[in-house]
Amino acid sequence: MVQATAETIYGKHDGTITGLTDGMEWKRSDGASWASVTEDGNLTNLEPGSYGIRYAAKANHDASPVTSVTIAAGRKLTVSLPSNQDGYTLTTTDTELPWHGRAALSISINAGYFTTSDYAIKINGKKVEPSANGTIRIDSAETDVVVTVEGVKKHEADGSGWHHDADSHWLICNCGEKLDEASHELEWKTTVEATASSEGDRQQVCKVCGATGTSEKTPMLAPSIVEGAGQKLTVGSIGDLTVRSNAPFDLFKQVRVDGTELDASSYTVAGGSTVVTLKASFLATLSTGEHTLDVVSETGTATTTFTIAEKKPETGGTGSGSMGTTDSKPAEPANKPKADKPELPATGDTNSAALAAGIATAGVALIAAAALVRRH
Numbered sequence: 237m238v239q240a241t242a243e244t245i246y247g248k249h250d251g252t253i254t255g256l257t258d259g260m261e262w263k264r265s266d267g268a269s270w271a272s273v274t275e276d277g278n279l280t281n282l283e284p285g286s287y288g289i290r291y292a293a294k295a296n297h298d299a300s301p302v303t304s305v306t307i308a309a310g311r312k313l314t315v316s317l318p319s320n321q322d323g324y325t326l327t328t329t330d331t332e333l334p335w336h337g338r339a340a341l342s343i344s345i346n347a348g349y350f351t352t353s354d355y356a357i358k359i360n361g362k363k364v365e366p367s368a369n370g371t372i373r374i375d376s377a378e379t380d381v382v383v384t385v386e387g388v389k390k391h392e393a394d395g396s397g398w399h400h401d402a403d404s405h406w407l408i409c410n411c412g413e414k415l416d417e418a419s420h421e422l423e424w425k426t427t428v429e430a431t432a433s434s435e436g437d438r439q440q441v442c443k444v445c446g447a448t449g450t451s452e453k454t455p456m457l458a459p460s461i462v463e464g465a466g467q468k469l470t471v472g473s474i475g476d477l478t479v480r481s482n483a484p485f486d487l488f489k490q491v492r493v494d495g496t497e498l499d500a501s502s503y504t505v506a507g508g509s510t511v512v513t514l515k516a517s518f519l520a521t522l523s524t525g526e527h528t529l530d531v532v533s534e535t536g537t538a539t540t541t542f543t544i545a546e547k548k549p550e551t552g553g554t555g556s557g558s559m560g561t562t563d564s565k566p567a568e569p570a571n572k573p574k575a576d577k578p579e580l581p582a583t584g585d586t587n588s589a590a591l592a593a594g595i596a597t598a599g600v601a602l603i604a605a606a607a608l609v610r611r612h
């Protein structure tokens with residue numbers, strides 16, 4: 237049984253024809269002369285192509301008719317490059333090679349990348365050294381060629397975060413160099429909020445790397461009246477008036493009413509935070525109406541108002557004022573806008589109490605009365 241096997245690799249010329257017998261002869265179809273088959277009956281190392289086989293002529297017979305046998309060509313060897321070339325460019329002159337074929341590879345490192353100490357170009361797992369211009373030659377290939385590249389890295393931060401000294405910060409590149417070095421971008425951050433009774437703290441912090449710079453105190457906030465604001469006193473029953481500023485006691489400076497500093501005999505002041513009590517004897521000297529009260533400390537002024545109201549008139553009375561105005565005159569509407577707030581004249585100098593008699597509350601009565609008085 238005659239059998240043909242193809243060439244294994246293109247160009248290797250290792251096709252075979254077996255199963256021949258003594259007395260046969262063969263030639264390539266395009267060959268000129270017939271050759272005798274050797275004793276083992278095998279033809280080896282054949283190029284691809286068509287071959288003729290026949291029984292040779294002998295004394296008693298002619299040569300037999302020719303049988304044609306074909307040796308197929310072998311496959312070519314392949315040259316495979318990495319499909320994902322990250323940071324380098326590798327090319328080859330040929331991607332298919334015949335047996336003992338040759339190719340030239342060329343590699344270059346892309347901009348922004350570098351080779352580490354592990355840099356290697358490997359052919360079928362074995363490291364090869366490129367020439368000075370980056371060329372690698374493949375000579376006399378006998379297997380498929382698989383090229384791999386290791387140790388090409390990008391110039392980028394190595395993931396260890398920001399590093400810094402007193403003035404600047406930087407990242408560290410994969411190659412060991414500093415990256416993105418720049419001066420700190422300091423901004424103040426409050427670490428302790430100031431209050432009206434205590435200083436705060438703030439510190440400079442770099443908004444890029446978090447490095448901390450200098451720290452310093454921040455001033456206390458301006459004080460305010462935290463107890464006793466907006467009190468109302470009524471003539472005839474005026475007692476002491478106490479307010480509390482949240483400024484520290486040791487920063488107290490003075491008390492002012494309607495902008496005028498009070499003599500120390502008009503009030504007392506005590507700690508916790510700053511408790512000021514206006515004496516009734518002083519309050520009795522004030523006119524009716526609204527007054528401003530300032531408790532002045534070194535950190536600022538806590539301000540409020542208090543009101544001294546006329547004594548409420550007798551129910552159904554015909555007016556206690558000296559002017560003798562009757563309550564037949566209607567009161568102004570209580571919600572009349574307060575475009576400005578006139579000071580009331582001193583007690584006893586007005587008919588306002590009588591005019592306001594029909595209005596329920598003392599506070600509203602005062603507002604309405606003030607408006608009326610102003611028009612007279």
Ligand SMILES: [Zn+2]
Nearest residue numbers: 391409411413
């Ligand atoms: Zn680098």
Ligand SMILES: [Zn+2]
Nearest residue numbers: 405420442445
């Ligand atoms: Zn910084």
